[in-house]
Amino acid sequence: MNDVATLAGVSLKTVSNVINDYPHVREETRRRVTEAIAALGYRVNTTARNLRRGRTGMIGLAVPELQESYFGELADAVVQVADSRGLSVLIEATRADAAAELAMLANERRSMTDGLLFSPLLIDAEQLRAAVPANPVVLLGERVFGVGLDHASLANIDGTRAATAHLISRGARRVAAVGSPAADDVDHRFRDLAEGDLDRRPITTTSEQLRIEGYRRALAEAGLPYDPDLLLPTGPWRRASGAAAVTDAIDRGLDFDGVVGLNDAVALGAPHALAVRGVDVPGSVQVIGFDDLDESAYATPALTTVHQSRLEVAQVAFELLLDRFAVPTREPRLVVLPFTLVERDSTR
Amino acid sequence: MNDVATLAGVSLKTVSNVINDYPHVREETRRRVTEAIAALGYRVNTTARNLRRGRTGMIGLAVPELQESYFGELADAVVQVADSRGLSVLIEATRADAAAELAMLANERRSMTDGLLFSPLLIDAEQLRAAVPANPVVLLGERVFGVGLDHASLANIDGTRAATAHLISRGARRVAAVGSPAADDVDHRFRDLAEGDLDRRPITTTSEQLRIEGYRRALAEAGLPYDPDLLLPTGPWRRASGAAAVTDAIDRGLDFDGVVGLNDAVALGAPHALAVRGVDVPGSVQVIGFDDLDESAYATPALTTVHQSRLEVAQVAFELLLDRFAVPTREPRLVVLPFTLVERDSTR
DNA sequence: TTGTAAGCGTTATCAA
DNA sequence: TTGATAACGCTTACAA
Numbered sequence: 001m002n003d004v005a006t007l008a009g010v011s012l013k014t015v016s017n018v019i020n021d022y023p024h025v026r027e028e029t030r031r032r033v034t035e036a037i038a039a040l041g042y043r044v045n046t047t048a049r050n051l052r053r054g055r056t057g058m059i060g061l062a063v064p065e066l067q068e069s070y071f072g073e074l075a076d077a078v079v080q081v082a083d084s085r086g087l088s089v090l091i092e093a094t095r096a097d098a099a100a101e102l103a104m105l106a107n108e109r110r111s112m113t114d115g116l117l118f119s120p121l122l123i124d125a126e127q128l129r130a131a132v133p134a135n136p137v138v139l140l141g142e143r144v145f146g147v148g149l150d151h152a153s154l155a156n157i158d159g160t161r162a163a164t165a166h167l168i169s170r171g172a173r174r175v176a177a178v179g180s181p182a183a184d185d186v187d188h189r190f191r192d193l194a195e196g197d198l199d200r201r202p203i204t205t206t207s208e209q210l211r212i213e214g215y216r217r218a219l220a221e222a223g224l225p226y227d228p229d230l231l232l233p234t235g236p237w238r239r240a241s242g243a244a245a246v247t248d249a250i251d252r253g254l255d256f257d258g259v260v261g262l263n264d265a266v267a268l269g270a271p272h273a274l275a276v277r278g279v280d281v282p283g284s285v286q287v288i289g290f291d292d293l294d295e296s297a298y299a300t301p302a303l304t305t306v307h308q309s310r311l312e313v314a315q316v317a318f319e320l321l322l323d324r325f326a327v328p329t330r331e332p333r334l335v336v337l338p339f340t341l342v343e344r345d346s347t348r
Numbered sequence: 349m350n351d352v353a354t355l356a357g358v359s360l361k362t363v364s365n366v367i368n369d370y371p372h373v374r375e376e377t378r379r380r381v382t383e384a385i386a387a388l389g390y391r392v393n394t395t396a397r398n399l400r401r402g403r404t405g406m407i408g409l410a411v412p413e414l415q416e417s418y419f420g421e422l423a424d425a426v427v428q429v430a431d432s433r434g435l436s437v438l439i440e441a442t443r444a445d446a447a448a449e450l451a452m453l454a455n456e457r458r459s460m461t462d463g464l465l466f467s468p469l470l471i472d473a474e475q476l477r478a479a480v481p482a483n484p485v486v487l488l489g490e491r492v493f494g495v496g497l498d499h500a501s502l503a504n505i506d507g508t509r510a511a512t513a514h515l516i517s518r519g520a521r522r523v524a525a526v527g528s529p530a531a532d533d534v535d536h537r538f539r540d541l542a543e544g545d546l547d548r549r550p551i552t553t554t555s556e557q558l559r560i561e562g563y564r565r566a567l568a569e570a571g572l573p574y575d576p577d578l579l580l581p582t583g584p585w586r587r588a589s590g591a592a593a594v595t596d597a598i599d600r601g602l603d604f605d606g607v608v609g610l611n612d613a614v615a616l617g618a619p620h621a622l623a624v625r626g627v628d629v630p631g632s633v634q635v636i637g638f639d640d641l642d643e644s645a646y647a648t649p650a651l652t653t654v655h656q657s658r659l660e661v662a663q664v665a666f667e668l669l670l671d672r673f674a675v676p677t678r679e680p681r682l683v684v685l686p687f688t689l690v691e692r693d694s695t696r
Numbered sequence: 697t698t699g700t701a702a703g704c705g706t707t708a709t710c711a712a
Numbered sequence: 713t714t715g716a717t718a719a720c721g722c723t724t725a726c727a728a
Binding site for chain 1: 389391392395398413415417419420423427431439441443456457458587588620643645646647648650
Binding site for chain 1: 720721722723724
């Protein structure tokens with residue numbers, strides 16, 4: 001920058017003015033500086049600029065792993081929204097490791113970012129409240145509520161309720177829930193709670209627990225019995241574990257005519273397993289998912305599912321973050337995103 | 349840091365020494381500093397550190413979009429490898445926009461990173477040679493060769509050759525190539541070129557062109573005719589476009605008993621389309637892909653495909669980049685990654 | 697409209 | 713083993 005100033009015969013300040021499009025620069029001066037910049041191939045040093053400005057223009061995104069389609073698509077949306085606001089995204093993968101999740105908040109990398117979008121999977125509300133994040137954090141997902149942080153969450157209960165109700169409306173009477181908690185581990189704290197009230201007090205939970213609550217509500221509303229045998233836990237939500245759980249259920253002779261996958265990944269495992277065992281979808285068993293991944297529309301058969309826009313999640317998260325930058329003291333907000341049901345070929 | 353020094357009764361330099369694990373610090377001093385750090389909740393400012401050190405510890409990853417499973421998985425691998433080496437990843441999405449791709453190299457964000465892993469899709473060798481990247485670049489993928497940059501590439505020709513040969517060995521005689529270039533647009537420059545020799549001179553090409561060359565070689569080696577009618581172009585490689593191309597082929601009455609998808613995304617569209625038209629896979633038509641995405645193993649039927657490890661790509665790319673940091677003047681290298689064929693249920 | 701000079705929070709040199 | 717002091721490359725009061 002010094003060289004540019006010298007070559008253009010102006011001061012450092014003038015070069016800076018030109019670079020930053022400061023309006024009160026004589027046209028002739030601007031031209032000279034621009035030429036000097038080109039001649040020398042000068043590029044601003046963003047690190048120095050950031051140091052001086054006190055912000056980095058980067059936000060962190062911490063997710064379990066990009067390899068899961070859901071998080072890949074989410075990251076894509078976050079990058080897209082960030083870009084539209086002139087921000088960059090520093091991605092961190094916590095790899096289903098609680099220590100890594102906790103480290104995210106205090107991380108040295110935090111000081112390279114202005115804020116963090118954080119999707120925890122394992123740490124609990126207590127740990128999160130105890131941690132002192134270096135800068136604003138917006139929570140994504142369903143792990144913790146009520147910890148005094150801004151939060152963009154999906155309509156877990158209502159979405160799964162709608163999914164289950166859809167299967168029932170199409171004639172299913174014995175609906176298996178794939179990816180559920182273990183039958184003796186279902187949490188009843190949410191029985192009378194509206195989705196938007198989750199933030200009232202500290203809660204540690206899981207997507208499984210919230211979604212199975214939606215499943216139960218749908219059954220209750222339809223007057224169908226809740227049969228714990230129909231809960232098919234999978235551990236991590238993956239195609240493989242979903243397929244394994246359904247295969248196992250078939251082989252045990254479980255009687256079911258519908259499958260609610262608690263997310264699309266496990267749901268996508270079901271048709272695979274059913275096909276291998278010669279069960280017709282949707283003729284004998286209907287399948288519905290939750291997320292509407294890109295690939296779900298091209299599964300065989302195409303998966304009926306609950307659509308939640310990753311782009312919308314990202315937009316809301318950024319809104320919350322930028323609001324927080326502007327008014328650091330404002331009350332934390334929980335935003336529950338809307339959903340729609342997308343009918344495809346895996347239901348009748 | 350000043351406050352820490354004051355509280356601990358030492359100088360700035362000593363605090364720095366402690367933070368950076370400089371060995372020659374008296375134990376007692378180290379303790380006092382550590383306590384002061386804890387008491388004040390001090391955290392290093394990475395931006396300042398980076399400015400002073402002259403490096404950022406971040407590398408950029410520029411891909412078309414994370415939403416495509418392939419790039420999501422690749423990004424995951426890159427983040428994983430970066431993490432293992434204490435580096436962070438700044439992700440940028442070029443969104444199939446040539447201007448955005450070109451901007452990647454000169455970008456202000458470049459000065460926030462020490463190097464770039466770049467997967468171009470649209471810009472050509474000429475543009476790439478003309479651009480003066482701010483710091484080391486490693487190319488990923490198959491768009492340009494021979495431009496004097498380090499490069500990690502897949503075995504496009506040989507991989508697709510193996511895929512096609514596999515179908516033929518399983519009895520296919522009329523193999524459609526989904527995701528190919530248009531029949532009158534097939535490039536013959538590669539006819540006698542070995543994969544590893546691609547870097548000899550500047551070449552602008554596409555994955556389509558290289559992979560269709562592999563397809564042709566396999567046909568030739570099996571003594572089967574090359575029938576341009578069997579080329580099914582799709583435009584962008586997506587499940588949707590793959591499905592559409594195959595549906596269209598069926599409806600036109602095209603005679604084929606095998607499908608080589610030039611990547612898994614288009615290949616995964618094929619069983620979908622075939623199922624909709626009541627064609628049995630692999631009974632009547634066998635399908636094979638290229639990439640081995642996570643989801644391919646759980647497609648219905650599970651997709652036989654050419655496996656290339658994203659992790660290996662990432663490792664090689666980092667190797668090249670770190671080597672380049674160490675020896676900036678070394679000759680650029682092209683590394684062509686190995687592949688294996690994974691047999692699943694979409695072939696006989 | 698442009699210039700001077702201070703300072704952002706570190707690390708590195710050199711001396712003590 | 714520790715300290716003073718000068719950078720790193722930029723932005724920004726403030727002055728001219």
